[in-house]
Amino acid sequence: MDLKKAWKNLEKEKLSLPVTGTIAIPKQSKHPVAGIINTFALSLVFCTLFGGIFMALIFVMDQLIVQIGLAVITFFYGVLFTINWRVLHKVKALHKSDEKVLNVLHGVHAIVSHTIKFQQRLSWIFFPICVAGGFVLGVSMKKDAAAMMVQPKFYLSLIVTMAVITPAAYLLSKWMTNLSHGKYLKQIDELIRQAKED
Amino acid sequence: MSSPDKEFTRLVEENRGIIFKVIRLYVNHEEDQKDLYQEIIFQAWRSYPRFERRSKFSTWLYRIGLNTVLTFKRRPNVIEHHDDMSAFTIADKTTSSDSESLYLAIRQLNEIDRMIISLHLDGYENEEIADIAGLTKNHVAVKLHRIKDVLVKTLKPV
Numbered sequence: 001m002d003l004k005k006a007w008k009n010l011e012k013e014k015l016s017l018p019v020t021g022t023i024a025i026p027k028q029s030k031h032p033v034a035g036i037i038n039t040f041a042l043s044l045v046f047c048t049l050f051g052g053i054f055m056a057l058i059f060v061m062d063q064l065i066v067q068i069g070l071a072v073i074t075f076f077y078g079v080l081f082t083i084n085w086r087v088l089h090k091v092k093a094l095h096k097s098d099e100k101v102l103n104v105l106h107g108v109h110a111i112v113s114h115t116i117k118f119q120q121r122l123s124w125i126f127f128p129i130c131v132a133g134g135f136v137l138g139v140s141m142k143k144d145a146a147a148m149m150v151q152p153k154f155y156l157s158l159i160v161t162m163a164v165i166t167p168a169a170y171l172l173s174k175w176m177t178n179l180s181h182g183k184y185l186k187q188i189d190e191l192i193r194q195a196k197e198d
Numbered sequence: 199m200s201s202p203d204k205e206f207t208r209l210v211e212e213n214r215g216i217i218f219k220v221i222r223l224y225v226n227h228e229e230d231q232k233d234l235y236q237e238i239i240f241q242a243w244r245s246y247p248r249f250e251r252r253s254k255f256s257t258w259l260y261r262i263g264l265n266t267v268l269t270f271k272r273r274p275n276v277i278e279h280h281d282d283m284s285a286f287t288i289a290d291k292t293t294s295s296d297s298e299s300l301y302l303a304i305r306q307l308n309e310i311d312r313m314i315i316s317l318h319l320d321g322y323e324n325e326e327i328a329d330i331a332g333l334t335k336n337h338v339a340v341k342l343h344r345i346k347d348v349l350v351k352t353l354k355p356v
Contacts, residue, residue: 003300013295018214019217019232020235025243098248098265099265101332
């Protein structure tokens with residue numbers, strides 16, 4: 001069989017058949033990396049929102065220890081905003097569709113695996129702080145938090161809460177990340193392997 | 199519509215066959231095809247300011263099309279398995295046309311090999327394929343040799 005001749009016929013009979021759609025330039029991308037970029041952009045919004053709420057609570061709450069706790073959480077949201085901002089820009093810079101195919105595959109792989117590692121590392125800091133903050137805030141709603149904090153029972157309850165919620169939240173977030181990105185990472189891994197094999 | 203928009207739309211209009219070809223080589227599902235068509239145009243538009251006219255627009259669009267198809271997240275129910283083509287039997291080989299047989303044989307190749315052979319059959323030189331794929335010229339030559347062997351074996355009439 002003459003491959004080139006068969007290819008020409010194939011182009012004419014099948015490959016050149018139009019796909020439904022117009023040449024209007026779409027406003028939004030459905031690419032997974034666009035999804036990752038949107039997630040980071042959304043996390044910036046949440047950081048700003050929650051940071052603002054916790055900052056406002058500092059002025060509302062009257063117990064000093066609670067105010068200190070809220071200030072720590074607000075500071076943490078500021079750090080989180082900065083980190084997310086930097087990662088967002090890194091991801092945007094890495095995602096270029098007009099590069100060489102293998103470069104693009106490596107770029108997308110780097111974005112996805114970096115995002116997964118970043119979220120997992122961050123959750124070990126993020127979850128305990130959130131649990132502790134939530135716990136102190138919860139206690140302060142009904143009792144004097146400073147008075148409660150001198151009792152060993154307070155710390156025991158806090159440690160137990162953190163010991164239960166932190167790993168559970170970590171495992172849940174890991175499972176959700178694998179669900180959203182795990183299969184996709186395997187798809188890119190497989191393509192890189194295919195490109196490298198002889 | 200501004201002038202760059204018009205120019206871009208005209209160039210895509212003239213080369214839209216490349217987009218159809220890339221999509222039809224990789225995707226069967228109609229919804230995926232529609233999504234990919236829009237996505238390739240989106241990615242091309244996003245990258246257009248970086249287009250330096252060192253290569254032809256068609257080659258540049260081909261590269262964007264391939265990159266988008268390969269890195270797009272597949273629908274779980276339409277992940278392509280090479281076994282899907284197992285229905286392609288010897289009997290089919292004798293009854294289907296050469297082009298249909300070639301299509302089925304190409305669809306049996308892995309996705310990177312499919313890209314390399316389609317570029318080769320489209321008349322791209324090994325150096326150009328290497329530049330699009332990000333491989334060395336020698337690696338492309340080795341791969342092409344193996345892919346052609348596979349195709350010849352698959353298409354050999356019994």
